[in-house]
Amino acid sequence: MSQMGFDFGGQQPRRLTKVTPSKLATFEDCPRRYRMAYVDRPTPQRTGAWAHSTLGAVVHNALRALYDLPAQRRTPARAAALVVEQWQDAGFADAEQAQRYRERAKGWVTDYVERHDLVTEPIxxxxxxxxxxxxxxxxxxxxxxxxxxxxxxxxxxxxxxxxxxxxxxxxxxxxxxxxxxxxxxxxxxxxxxxxxxxxxxxxxxxxxxxxxxxxxxxxxxxxxxxxxxESAADLRQAADTLSEGGDAEELFPVRTGRHCSWCDFRPSCPAGQQAAPAAQAWDLLAP
CATH class of the missing domain: 3.90.320.10 (Lambda Exonuclease; Chain A)
Structure with a gap:
C-alpha cells in the first residue's frame, strides 16, 4: 500500500535544477567559465577586482540603503552621502581616478533621486x-x-x-x-x-x-x-556526467572571444589568454 503523497506510479519524481540568470548567462557565454565558477573546488585563480564592478556595487548599495530610510529622508543629498559611505577603491587605476568616479557616482544618484519617485514604497x-x-x-x-x-x-x-x-x-x-x-x-x-x-x-x-x-x-x-x-538541461547533464567521471574539458568546453579580455578566470585559462589581450581593471568604466 503506497503512502499518501509518495505514489509516483513506479516513476521517480522529476529532479528540478535550480538556476539563476547569472549562472545561465555564464554557461551560455563560456561553459569552461561556468565550471570554474560553480563546479571546480577549490575555485581556480581569478583576476583582481574590476573598477566597473566596484562602481556598480557602490551605486546599488547606496540606493538599497536609501530605501532603508523613511520616505521623507530619501533626499538627493542623503543619496550622495550614502555613495561616500559605501565607497570602495578596488580596481581603479589610482586614487585620482577613484575620486573622480566617486564624484560622478554622487552625481548619478543625486540626479536619479531628483528625477524619480522614491517616496512610494516598492514591493x-x-x-x-x-x-x-x-x-x-x-x-x-x-x-x-x-x-x-x-x-x-x-x-x-x-x-x-x-x-x-x-x-x-x-x-x-x-x-x-x-x-x-x-x-x-x-x-x-x-x-x-x-x-x-x-x-x-x-x-x-x-x-x-x-x-x-x-x-x-x-x-x-x-x-x-x-x-x-535548454541551458539548464545542458548544464545539468554536463555536471552529472562530470560527477560520473566524464572529461571536464569536453563537457565544459572553452568558448573564446573578446570577453576573454575581462574574464574573471583569465589567470587560470591559457586558451583565454591566447584569444584576446588582457584588459585593464578600469577599461569598462562608463566614460
Missing amino acids: GVERWVSAPASSQGLDGPPSMIIEGRADRIDQREGELVIVDYKTGRWVPESRDARSAQALALYAVAARRTLRMPCRQVELHHLPSGTVAAAEHTEESLRRQLKRAE
Whole structure:
C-alpha cells in the first residue's frame, strides 16, 4: 500500500535544477567559465577586482540603503552621502581616478533621486524571488526552479514592474530590456512568488539617465523560459556526467572571444589568454 503523497506510479519524481540568470548567462557565454565558477573546488585563480564592478556595487548599495530610510529622508543629498559611505577603491587605476568616479557616482544618484519617485514604497529592494517554472506556461509541469535577486520590484496600477540598475558604458534601449533574460526570469518568478501580474521590465542607466522599458507578452516570456530550459538541461547533464567521471574539458568546453579580455578566470585559462589581450581593471568604466 503506497503512502499518501509518495505514489509516483513506479516513476521517480522529476529532479528540478535550480538556476539563476547569472549562472545561465555564464554557461551560455563560456561553459569552461561556468565550471570554474560553480563546479571546480577549490575555485581556480581569478583576476583582481574590476573598477566597473566596484562602481556598480557602490551605486546599488547606496540606493538599497536609501530605501532603508523613511520616505521623507530619501533626499538627493542623503543619496550622495550614502555613495561616500559605501565607497570602495578596488580596481581603479589610482586614487585620482577613484575620486573622480566617486564624484560622478554622487552625481548619478543625486540626479536619479531628483528625477524619480522614491517616496512610494516598492514591493521589494534587492528582493530574492524563487519559483518553479516551465516554458509550457503557468499550468505546465515545472521543468526548473528559477531564482535570483531583483534590484527593485515596484507595484504600479496593480501590476509588478522589475527594475534593474545599470552603471556601465553601454546605454540600453527598449529592445535590450525586452531581450534581457534576467529581467524576464525575474518577472516570471515575481509573478509566481507575489501572485500579481508582471509584464513590465526596465533598465535604469544612471550615467545617462536613460530608462529603457519593455512590456512582455506571454509568448515573449515563454521564449525566454524555453531558452533557459535548454541551458539548464545542458548544464545539468554536463555536471552529472562530470560527477560520473566524464572529461571536464569536453563537457565544459572553452568558448573564446573578446570577453576573454575581462574574464574573471583569465589567470587560470591559457586558451583565454591566447584569444584576446588582457584588459585593464578600469577599461569598462562608463566614460
